[in-house]
Amino acid sequence: MAAAALKNRIENLIAMAQLLERVDANPTIVGAEQYRHLVSTVTGLLAEDGMPDDALRAVMRACPASAVLYENMHYDRSGLSQSPLDAAVASEIAAAELIAGLRARPH
Numbered sequence: 077m078a079a080a081a082l083k084n085r086i087e088n089l090i091a092m093a094q095l096l097e098r099v100d101a102n103p104t105i106v107g108a109e110q111y112r113h114l115v116s117t118v119t120g121l122l123a124e125d126g127m128p129d130d131a132l133r134a135v136m137r138a139c140p141a142s143a144v145l146y147e148n149m150h151y152d153r154s155g156l157s158q159s160p161l162d163a164a165v166a167s168e169i170a171a172a173e174l175i176a177g178l179r180a181r182p183h
Contacts, residue, residue: 086131089121093139100141115145122146 096118099106106114122132122145136143 082126082128085121085124085127089118089127089131089135092118092121093135093142096141096145097139118142119145119149123149 092114096114099111099114103111118141121127122142132146136146
């Protein structure tokens with residue numbers, strides 16, 4: 077693949093991943109259909125053959141919403157490999173504490 081074409085594909089992925097981050101931060105700026113189209117576009121870019129692994133990793137580090145999409149695309153092979161373990165454990169503990177607190181309340 078020509079270097080210019082690869083550079084263009086990487087730039088497109090970066091731009092769409094950044095847009096997805098902005099939309100995820102403020103979901104009221106687009107409608108549901110626009111959001112689905114954006115997710116489909118980012119998913120397609122993430123799935124393209126020949127995308128360098130280092131470029132994918134950089135995008136996923138910078139754009140968590142794209143990392144979640146990538147993780148969902150490859151869940152059958154890699155599970156929740158993109159999710160930070162500390163955050164997952166912390167949310168599990170918080171959920172358990174909330175449930176325990178709600179159960180302890182008098183009815």
